[in-house]
Amino acid sequence: MKRVYFDNAASTPLDKRVFEKMKNYFLTDYGNASSVHTYGKKARIGIEQSREIIACIINAKESEIYFTSGGTESDNLAVKGIAYAYQDKGNHIITSSAEHTAVVKTCKFLESIGFKVTYLPVDKYGMVDPADVKKNIAEKTILVSIMHANNEVGTINDIEEIVKITNEMGVLFHSDAVQTFTKLPIDVEKCKVDLLTFSGHKIYGPKGTGVLFIRKNVMIQPQIHGGSHERNKRAGSENVPGIVGIGKAAEIKIEEMESEYKRLKELEEYFWTKINENINDVYLNSHIEKRLPGFLNISFGDTDSEAVLLSLDLEGIAVSSGSACLSGSSEPSPVLAAMGLSIERAKSSIRITLGKQNTKEDIDYALTVFPKIVKRIREL
Amino acid sequence: MKKRVAVAMSGGVDSSVTAAVLKEDGYDVVGLTMKLWEYDNVGGNIENESSCCSIESINNARYVSEQIGISHYTLNLTDVFEKKVINNFVEEYLNGRTPNPCILCNVKIKWETLLKKAAEIGADYFSTGHYAKIEFENNRYILKKGKDANKDQSYALWGLTQNTLKKTILPLGEMTKEKVRKYAHSKGFKTAKVGESQEICFIPDNDYHRFLSEWTKSSGVKIKEGEIIAKDGTVLGHHKGYPFYTIGQRKKLGIAVGRPVYVYDIEPESNRIFVGDEEDLCNKGLIADNINIIALEKIEKPLKAITKIRYNDCGSESVVYPVKNNEVRIIFDKKKKSITPGQSVVFYQNDKVIGGGVIKEKIDS
Numbered sequence: 001m002k003r004v005y006f007d008n009a010a011s012t013p014l015d016k017r018v019f020e021k022m023k024n025y026f027l028t029d030y031g032n033a034s035s036v037h038t039y040g041k042k043a044r045i046g047i048e049q050s051r052e053i054i055a056c057i058i059n060a061k062e063s064e065i066y067f068t069s070g071g072t073e074s075d076n077l078a079v080k081g082i083a084y085a086y087q088d089k090g091n092h093i094i095t096s097s098a099e100h101t102a103v104v105k106t107c108k109f110l111e112s113i114g115f116k117v118t119y120l121p122v123d124k125y126g127m128v129d130p131a132d133v134k135k136n137i138a139e140k141t142i143l144v145s146i147m148h149a150n151n152e153v154g155t156i157n158d159i160e161e162i163v164k165i166t167n168e169m170g171v172l173f174h175s176d177a178v179q180t181f182t183k184l185p186i187d188v189e190k191c192k193v194d195l196l197t198f199s200g201h202k203i204y205g206p207k208g209t210g211v212l213f214i215r216k217n218v219m220i221q222p223q224i225h226g227g228s229h230e231r232n233k234r235a236g237s238e239n240v241p242g243i244v245g246i247g248k249a250a251e252i253k254i255e256e257m258e259s260e261y262k263r264l265k266e267l268e269e270y271f272w273t274k275i276n277e278n279i280n281d282v283y284l285n286s287h288i289e290k291r292l293p294g295f296l297n298i299s300f301g302d303t304d305s306e307a308v309l310l311s312l313d314l315e316g317i318a319v320s321s322g323s324a325c326l327s328g329s330s331e332p333s334p335v336l337a338a339m340g341l342s343i344e345r346a347k348s349s350i351r352i353t354l355g356k357q358n359t360k361e362d363i364d365y366a367l368t369v370f371p372k373i374v375k376r377i378r379e380l
Numbered sequence: 381m382k383k384r385v386a387v388a389m390s391g392g393v394d395s396s397v398t399a400a401v402l403k404e405d406g407y408d409v410v411g412l413t414m415k416l417w418e419y420d421n422v423g424g425n426i427e428n429e430s431s432c433c434s435i436e437s438i439n440n441a442r443y444v445s446e447q448i449g450i451s452h453y454t455l456n457l458t459d460v461f462e463k464k465v466i467n468n469f470v471e472e473y474l475n476g477r478t479p480n481p482c483i484l485c486n487v488k489i490k491w492e493t494l495l496k497k498a499a500e501i502g503a504d505y506f507s508t509g510h511y512a513k514i515e516f517e518n519n520r521y522i523l524k525k526g527k528d529a530n531k532d533q534s535y536a537l538w539g540l541t542q543n544t545l546k547k548t549i550l551p552l553g554e555m556t557k558e559k560v561r562k563y564a565h566s567k568g569f570k571t572a573k574v575g576e577s578q579e580i581c582f583i584p585d586n587d588y589h590r591f592l593s594e595w596t597k598s599s600g601v602k603i604k605e606g607e608i609i610a611k612d613g614t615v616l617g618h619h620k621g622y623p624f625y626t627i628g629q630r631k632k633l634g635i636a637v638g639r640p641v642y643v644y645d646i647e648p649e650s651n652r653i654f655v656g657d658e659e660d661l662c663n664k665g666l667i668a669d670n671i672n673i674i675a676l677e678k679i680e681k682p683l684k685a686i687t688k689i690r691y692n693d694c695g696s697e698s699v700v701y702p703v704k705n706n707e708v709r710i711i712f713d714k715k716k717k718s719i720t721p722g723q724s725v726v727f728y729q730n731d732k733v734i735g736g737g738v739i740k741e742k743i744d745s
Contacts, residue, residue, distance in 0.1 A: 307500035310453050314410065314501060377500050 003316040004362045008355030015204040021248045025241040050247025059187045070210040071178040071199035075102035081220035090140030097338035098122045125287035130161040147176040152335045153286040154295025182253035205249030209242040264294035278371045294354030299345040311373040382408040385505040386498035391437030394509030396444040411452035413441040416461040417582040464488040473623035476646035477722025487539035513553030521545035525731040528556040538736025606651030628718030662715035668737035685727035
């Protein structure tokens with residue numbers, strides 16, 4: 001049975017070149033990066049090289065790049081770290097109702113201990129209106145956190161516009177850029193964000209690795225205490241192979257950024273066209289243009305997304321519904337709800353995210369399977 | 381093309397063996413485990429692991445599926461389970477009846493919601509690890525007792541219809557529990573930890589009182605103390621709330637009358653419980669509604685049958701009279717003890733299930 005993976009927004013296969021690079025730091029250069037001896041030095045060099053690569057990609061200073069255990073930890077460090085560090089200045093945070101659960105839950109936690117959070121509405125594509133950000137910034141606002149692109153529908157927010165506003169009004173800005181790092185250009189000199197979250201396993205790098213960009217002079221309260229690692233901002237003996245891995249993965253992806261963008265756009269258009277030719281009553285939930293390439297969140301009318309998902313899996317095709325983080329709950333995704341999607345459309349939505357390893361043949365195979373599955377479920 | 385069968389897997393030894401046997405028989409097997417409740421919702425001590433739907437049992441089912449080499453999915457059915465089974469459970473107790481949620485789960489969840497899901501994922505058949513047989517005789521699908529008389533679970537399946545029986549395979553009907561255990565052992569299947577002593581899956585600590593009190597509290601209903609009345613009308617003492625009692629109950633009444641007494645009637649309207657001697661507990665017959673007839677199209681004339689009024693009842697000789705479409709009257713040859721409204725009644729001829737229903741009231745003629 002042919003196996004096809006269309007769930008690259010959830011996770012991606014490790015690039016073999018990344019694996020090769022990491023192997024060395026498991027088996028040969030395995031020292032603790034803080035150790036004085038050669039073993040330690042070798043590990044330290046690996047880490048700093050990775051830091052340099054990532055800093056270069058976003059036009060930041062190396063001292064502004066911090067390694068964490070993943071996107072979720074980076075989001076936690078960003079939001080909580082800023083909240084605690086600036087609580088004398090204010091206690092108000094602005095985010096959106098379509099953010100990743102790592103940001104939302106962190107905000108909910110902060111609310112429980114006395115912070116005030118405004119969850120901005122999003123339009124029917126999941127996009128935040130920069131004017132809403134401006135409207136809601138108040139005297140006690142210390143942070144605005146809006147994701148670069150949404151992980152469920154792929155819609156891209158106008159971060160440049162929002163940053164203009166936050167810079168002007170003197171409020172810090174954080175963006176969860178997990179889905180966009182190395183896929184869309186990010187230049188922190190051109191667009192003066194204060195904090196950015198990246199994740200390794202979304203860019204063909206290892207799981208359990210992430211980055212937080214913290215602009216110089218921005219204060220942050222560490223969330224993990226212990227050793228003085230990461231300039232005293234994040235304690236813990238470094239995950240050397242992981243950090244080396246995320247650097248290598250980023251290095252590979254940034255080279256391919258433009259060609260991959262084009263290729264995925266073509267494949268995605270092909271997919272969407274074929275679906276429309278063979279199945280009726282389908283809706284694209286993402287924004288038509290302002291969307292990551294290869295990202296299709298589709299509602300198949302009159303179906304149950306769980307039934308579609310399982311049926312596809314039984315035919316070797318992997319997609320997701322809602323986001324991977326929320327599977328197992330019977331509630332429709334809060335992001336789709338925030339977009340104003342009806343329950344029927346939310347409960348019949350499937351997320352297809354194409355990646356590096358997907359080809360036209362994969363899509364052709366999918367089209368031999370999709371229509372008959374949808375038909376079967378509609379007939380029951 | 382291999383026929384696809386979806387097997388309801390609880391993580392326990394019976395459903396594990398069911399899936400394995402069907403795979404050996406050449407079916408394209410898919411394991412489905414239902415998540416029916418959350419600890420947050422049903423309360424109780426989280427240390428008392430339930431044998432069903434706990435994380436452990438779900439992991440077990442997943443692990444066994446991996447061992448057998450079949451696809452496996454966990455389905456979250458907590459909403460529909462709460463609506464159709466848990467709510468009914470509480471309602472029945474509040475009506476002074478004693479429900480049988482496992483049977484309702486079979487009809488409304490397993491052979492309705494889960495069966496539909498199975499069809500949606502392309503399964504031609506649905507299977508469970510119940511010890512019972514399905515055969516085709518005289519143009520009808522017949523439900524029969526399983527080969528292992530000690531483990532027969534046909535009683536729990538009286539609600540199956542021609543439509544659902546047609547799509548169901550029960551491999552364990554032909555096996556004994558011993559054989560199933562040996563098979564599981566030979567394959568190295570992990571068995572569910574708690575075992576068979578589990579009563580209700582969503583009350584892992586078996587504390588019905590706690591469950592009913594907590595559940596009714598949130599809906600604003602108050603369970604109050606009331607009187608325990610003797611047959612002659614004397615007040616013998618007080619009970620903690622009529623939903624906590626069941627017909628035939630002898631223990632934990634909190635009264636001392638010098639001889640064993642049994643609950644023979646519960647009156648929700650007046651919040652009173654009636655106790656008497658063993659003979660007060662016996663009745664000649666019962667009326668049952670929600671009737672489902674399997675072996676025949678319908679019951680047109682009275683028929684002799686062996687009738688069970690609860691799961692572990694050996695069954696007694698009786699005559700079943702049709703009353704109206706949805707009801708029957710059953711008269712026992714000898715008076716029957718502890719006929720309990722709310723419980724299921726199932727009537728057999730030899731090992732064939734003729735049909736079943738829910739006990740509505742006790743009668744004496």
